[in-house]
Amino acid sequence: MPTSHVDVATEHASRYLQQLCKHWAHKFPVEFDPNHGTIDLSPGRTVLDADPAALHIAVTADEAGSLERLETVVADHIKRFAFREELTFDWKKASAA
Numbered sequence: 001m002p003t004s005h006v007d008v009a010t011e012h013a014s015r016y017l018q019q020l021c022k023h024w025a026h027k028f029p030v031e032f033d034p035n036h037g038t039i040d041l042s043p044g045r046t047v048l049d050a051d052p053a054a055l056h057i058a059v060t061a062d063e064a065g066s067l068e069r070l071e072t073v074v075a076d077h078i079k080r081f082a083f084r085e086e087l088t089f090d091w092k093k094a095s096a097a
Contacts, residue, residue: 002060004067006075007056008089016082018037019081020078023077045060057078
C-alpha cells in the first residue's frame with residue numbers, strides 16, 4: 001500500500017495530534033493519547049506521533065491515487081489548527097519493499 005511520512009517541526013505537536021483526532025472522532029475510527037494517535041479515514045490510515053520538537057505523521061492509502069489527497073487533507077486540517085505558526089509539510093514517499 002502506498003505510504004508517505006513527514007516530520008513537522010513544532011513545539012505544539014501533542015496539541016495538534018489531539019485536536020486532529022478529536023476533530024475526526026465523530027466520523028472515523030480514532031484512537032489517541034497525548035503522544036500517539038491513529039485515524040482510519042475512508043481513503044486510508046493516518047498515524048501520528050508527537051514529541052517535544054515535532055509532529056511525525058505517516059499516511060497509508062488504500063490506493064495509489066488516494067495518497068496525495070490524504071496528505072493534503074491531513075496537512076490542511078493541521079494547518080488550520082496551527083494558524084498561529086507557519087508549519088512545513090515536506091512529504092516523503094516510502095520506498096517499495
